[in-house]
Amino acid sequence: MLLREKIAYIILLLVLLTVVVNLSSINNFLAFQTDKTLEFDHSIYVVPHHWNTTDELNISGKTPLAMTNGYIVFDAWDDWPEDHITSISEAKFRAMEDGGYKVLKNENETQSGVKVSKQYFSNPSLDTDKIWKHVGVNYVFPKQDTNYAIQVHYFTTHDYHNKSYVKEIDDRIEDMMATMENKNYNWYISTFNKLMNNETVEWDIL
Numbered sequence: 001m002l003l004r005e006k007i008a009y010i011i012l013l014l015v016l017l018t019v020v021v022n023l024s025s026i027n028n029f030l031a032f033q034t035d036k037t038l039e040f041d042h043s044i045y046v047v048p049h050h051w052n053t054t055d056e057l058n059i060s061g062k063t064p065l066a067m068t069n070g071y072i073v074f075d076a077w078d079d080w081p082e083d084h085i086t087s088i089s090e091a092k093f094r095a096m097e098d099g100g101y102k103v104l105k106n107e108n109e110t111q112s113g114v115k116v117s118k119q120y121f122s123n124p125s126l127d128t129d130k131i132w133k134h135v136g137v138n139y140v141f142p143k144q145d146t147n148y149a150i151q152v153h154y155f156t157t158h159d160y161h162n163k164s165y166v167k168e169i170d171d172r173i174e175d176m177m178a179t180m181e182n183k184n185y186n187w188y189i190s191t192f193n194k195l196m197n198n199e200t201v202e203w204d205i206l
Helices: 004-032 088-096 163-179 187-196
Strands: 036-040 043-047 073-077 102-111 116-121 133-141 146-155
Touching: 043 163, 073 163, 088 116, 088 133, 088 146, 102 163, 116 163, 133 163, 146 163
Parallel strands: none
Antiparallel strands: 036 043, 073 146, 102 116, 116 133, 133 146
């Protein structure tokens, strides 16, 4: 193969990679016509048009701005200290609950090709004869060189034992993860650094 042909192939490959890397941004731009983009810290995700933000419904979450359907709230944090739930994450989540923190169940699964660590919990102080919403679930996962945590709160014990309802929450989390972007992330730099350090490369760049 001539040197000129090799250079042409390299240029074509770089152009294709650039297009693929920016497809996610293009999709988010198109989705913005009907959906809302919520920004938190140095990250963003898309809020479906049939959902709202806590500001729109005047609902308080645990972060300044979160996604909600009026019944449950999805709070999100980036730069989380770990990529899966250990005692470190549990301590941070526990500190958010004034009325106590009781772990109900831990799970590990894969969503959108990403390993996700889950922890269901209860705030005992909210489990009363008048307030039945006391259950929540935490998700911790890595994406685009940062660690994320999402907490969904609160729903009832009946909801917790309803497999369809729990699956609906998982589906919404998967949608959030698919559109969640670290605005400081650069795929080229990240891939180069990982190759130099013999680390696993995220070839699924969308």
